[in-house]
Amino acid sequence: MDWIPVLKICIAFIILALASWSDWRTRMASDTYWIVMGTLGLAFLGLQIFQDGVSPLYYLFLVPLAIFFYDIFWDRPSLIGGEREEMPMALYIIAFITLGTLVAIFQTGQYLWQLMIIPIVILIIIVLYYLDIVKGGADAKALIALAVLFPVYPAFGELPLIHIPTNLAQYMFPFPILVLFNAALFVMIFPVSFMFYNLVKGHARFPVMFFGYMTRLSEARSKFVWTMERVENGERKTFLFPRGDDDHDEMLDQLEAVGAEEIWVTPKIPFLIPMTISLLFSALVGNIFFYFFS
Numbered sequence: 001m002d003w004i005p006v007l008k009i010c011i012a013f014i015i016l017a018l019a020s021w022s023d024w025r026t027r028m029a030s031d032t033y034w035i036v037m038g039t040l041g042l043a044f045l046g047l048q049i050f051q052d053g054v055s056p057l058y059y060l061f062l063v064p065l066a067i068f069f070y071d072i073f074w075d076r077p078s079l080i081g082g083e084r085e086e087m088p089m090a091l092y093i094i095a096f097i098t099l100g101t102l103v104a105i106f107q108t109g110q111y112l113w114q115l116m117i118i119p120i121v122i123l124i125i126i127v128l129y130y131l132d133i134v135k136g137g138a139d140a141k142a143l144i145a146l147a148v149l150f151p152v153y154p155a156f157g158e159l160p161l162i163h164i165p166t167n168l169a170q171y172m173f174p175f176p177i178l179v180l181f182n183a184a185l186f187v188m189i190f191p192v193s194f195m196f197y198n199l200v201k202g203h204a205r206f207p208v209m210f211f212g213y214m215t216r217l218s219e220a221r222s223k224f225v226w227t228m229e230r231v232e233n234g235e236r237k238t239f240l241f242p243r244g245d246d247d248h249d250e251m252l253d254q255l256e257a258v259g260a261e262e263i264w265v266t267p268k269i270p271f272l273i274p275m276t277i278s279l280l281f282s283a284l285v286g287n288i289f290f291y292f293f294s
Helices: 003-026 031-052 056-071 086-106 110-115 117-130 137-149 175-187 189-201 248-257 272-284
Strands: 213-216 225-227 229-232 235-238 262-267
Touching: 003 031, 003 137, 003 272, 031 056, 031 137, 056 086, 056 110, 056 117, 056 137, 086 110, 110 117, 117 137, 117 175, 137 175, 137 272, 175 189, 175 272, 189 213, 225 248, 229 248
Parallel strands: none
Antiparallel strands: 213 262, 225 262, 229 235
8 A cells, every 4th residue: 555645644634633623713724734734745746756757857847836835825915916026026937937848848748737737726726715615715725735735636555435437537626626525515514503503493584594593792792703694774684695804893883783682693614624524535435426437
């Protein structure tokens, strides 16, 4: 059995578990977790290139990948608009020149395009974050770090149980995207939980009962929740999908001013927890979609 996939899973699980504990307690997770995971991913990728016995020029791929990865943790002005800095612009020029050189040298070489799936997945995750599909910055950074650590599925022994049908399949549905997909499925247990909780409490109001629960306004000030109610034109209105950028305390003050004592809220789900569970499930069970093509 290859020990590297097992080691990668152990590393990812430990880091995600520690970050999940922080996410549960504070709804925040330090960038240090993802920097460590991504850095180890770069080291493993260099080891993989060595073990595969390909051209040493492929080590150059680590340069643009490192630039793309570490840049997400660099607090600086955007390259697009605003004040520009010469250093990040120069680094990106180096990154794209390096990628262009590798493409010119290897052209249609399969190995290069297998490596290219990593920056492609990073770009997909960034797009999902800006589309608000991936909600938290820590969640997006965790997925990006997983993309660097797992350019291919971590197969070892007879695992995952659902075998990868073809080598191409794992690049069509990359492992970090599978972790995100399965984590989203696990989160679906919350609407069912909300429904039963609200039925027991006698708060059977459709459809809001599937998206949150009622709590005392005073308690909502100290909980990790988003308010599902706002005051508009002097009246309370309920929204299924609260805006995370709203001023939570200000909204509570407005609700209190109109006499609200109990309000609908939805919890700030620490998504790193289902993501940690999803990592193990995805590594051990595999991609459910592959079952239908095997």
